[in-house]
Amino acid sequence: MDKSRFYRSIPKVDILLEDDRIQEAIARFDRDTVMDAVREQTEFVREQIRTLDEENTLCILVDGLIPEIIRRVEKMHTPDMRPVINATGTVLHTNLGRAPISREHMARLAEVACGYSNLEYDLEAGRRGERYSHFEKLLCRITGAEAAMAVNNNASAVMLILSSMAKGGEVVVSRGELVEIGGKFRIPDVMEQSGAKLVEVGTTNKTHYSDYADAVTEETKAFLKVHTSNYRIVGFTESVGIDKLIPLGQEYDLPIIEDLGSGVLIDLSKYGLTYEPTVQDSIRKGADVVCFSGDKLLGGPQAGIIVGKKKYIDKMKRNQLTRALRIDKFTATALELVLQEYLSEENAVKKIPVLRMITRSREDVEKAAARFRRMLVRAGIKAEISLQPCESQIGGGSLPLERIPSMAVCIRPTEMTVPELETAMRHLEIPVIPRTFNDMIVMDVRTIDEDRMKIVTEELKEIL
Numbered sequence: 001m002d003k004s005r006f007y008r009s010i011p012k013v014d015i016l017l018e019d020d021r022i023q024e025a026i027a028r029f030d031r032d033t034v035m036d037a038v039r040e041q042t043e044f045v046r047e048q049i050r051t052l053d054e055e056n057t058l059c060i061l062v063d064g065l066i067p068e069i070i071r072r073v074e075k076m077h078t079p080d081m082r083p084v085i086n087a088t089g090t091v092l093h094t095n096l097g098r099a100p101i102s103r104e105h106m107a108r109l110a111e112v113a114c115g116y117s118n119l120e121y122d123l124e125a126g127r128r129g130e131r132y133s134h135f136e137k138l139l140c141r142i143t144g145a146e147a148a149m150a151v152n153n154n155a156s157a158v159m160l161i162l163s164s165m166a167k168g169g170e171v172v173v174s175r176g177e178l179v180e181i182g183g184k185f186r187i188p189d190v191m192e193q194s195g196a197k198l199v200e201v202g203t204t205n206k207t208h209y210s211d212y213a214d215a216v217t218e219e220t221k222a223f224l225k226v227h228t229s230n231y232r233i234v235g236f237t238e239s240v241g242i243d244k245l246i247p248l249g250q251e252y253d254l255p256i257i258e259d260l261g262s263g264v265l266i267d268l269s270k271y272g273l274t275y276e277p278t279v280q281d282s283i284r285k286g287a288d289v290v291c292f293s294g295d296k297l298l299g300g301p302q303a304g305i306i307v308g309k310k311k312y313i314d315k316m317k318r319n320q321l322t323r324a325l326r327i328d329k330f331t332a333t334a335l336e337l338v339l340q341e342y343l344s345e346e347n348a349v350k351k352i353p354v355l356r357m358i359t360r361s362r363e364d365v366e367k368a369a370a371r372f373r374r375m376l377v378r379a380g381i382k383a384e385i386s387l388q389p390c391e392s393q394i395g396g397g398s399l400p401l402e403r404i405p406s407m408a409v410c411i412r413p414t415e416m417t418v419p420e421l422e423t424a425m426r427h428l429e430i431p432v433i434p435r436t437f438n439d440m441i442v443m444d445v446r447t448i449d450e451d452r453m454k455i456v457t458e459e460l461k462e463i464l
């Protein structure tokens, strides 16, 4: 194939720059971005000519040169982070941003973050304050702890705790609790980074009180309990609860640290879910320090919340590592707002999106699904639309075995394939992420807000 004619058909840069469409892009955006796009796209097309042997594809590439340049420029000026509609039914979807924040809280957050704030300013005293002060009292009141603080996420909370309480010493952990928390982050590796030496005791399925007791040496600085939040060991098992470890800690004057993973602050069994140990339980039983995520079951911003005895929390606040892990004004504001909702449990369940979604009754989801289906039918989309019972998951490494009965709106397109529809849904202005099952698009209604159902209907009308 004679490729030179393709090379020749790529206009020179100065000719391209004279094109009206390019001129318009320069006026609308800026010259530098357009120049970069011209360079990148012409290089890309040259590379394709060099490597490809399909005449058709090359013709399309050469003909589409200018529109592609414009698309590159537009893409550069369009935010890539965008809202998506979570139709997977997984409430805490790590890839989709875990816990959503309520609109009401966001409005308040915007007010605080758009200007200056009292982040580290004590308005009573008129001098420097502490960024944890806005939510420390709330956390103490809700959990019963003496003191509290927060860092960027729970992984950093674990690191800070160990660095402050056990650096250079040993920390005893059960082999049944050496959790990988996702994204290849493992508790043993996080511990190693903190400068504490991990001493594993027991076996995968059984750890006894005596295993902990026998592991104590001169070098022991603490006992660590890690809640196996994202998996369960079932069958022939034994573990030592925090209440049993307390006397041992007292005997050797060693603190008990507990990483709870999800920060559950209410008894979920009241809402038909499996009981998850609450932060209050751990504190009541006598844990010295407890840490948990802000954006798992707690339903707030990404954060690692640490509560416990004041002498340990004070030490952490003074640790140099805290400066590297400190939360910003967005997190401090959002944490205070979400924790305030917990002053009344009834309120928390109604107002915190994560709790609202997981406690939403089956009847409520069924009614919403029926409405959603009617909207889609009325829109006249070219597909079979049905309602099917399904099961929602909590996700985010919380309550791994829990399945919440839910209802899905299922779509079987009549004029395209399911993979084609799924791809089209991902490329919408507000992308929709569904599950696919049995050659159908399955949209679990539990995680779709009422106002989002309208958007999905409008959007699907466009593709189908």
Ligand SMILES: *Cc1c(COP(=O)(O)O)cnc(C)c1O
Residues within 6 Å of the ligand: 153, 154, 155, 156, 179, 181, 226, 227, 228, 229, 230, 259, 260, 261, 262, 292, 293, 294, 295, 303, 304, 396, 397
């Ligand atoms: C999720 C989890 C973490 C990590 O929390 P992030 O907030 O995601 O950093 C640590 N420990 C346990 C037990 C967890 O479940």
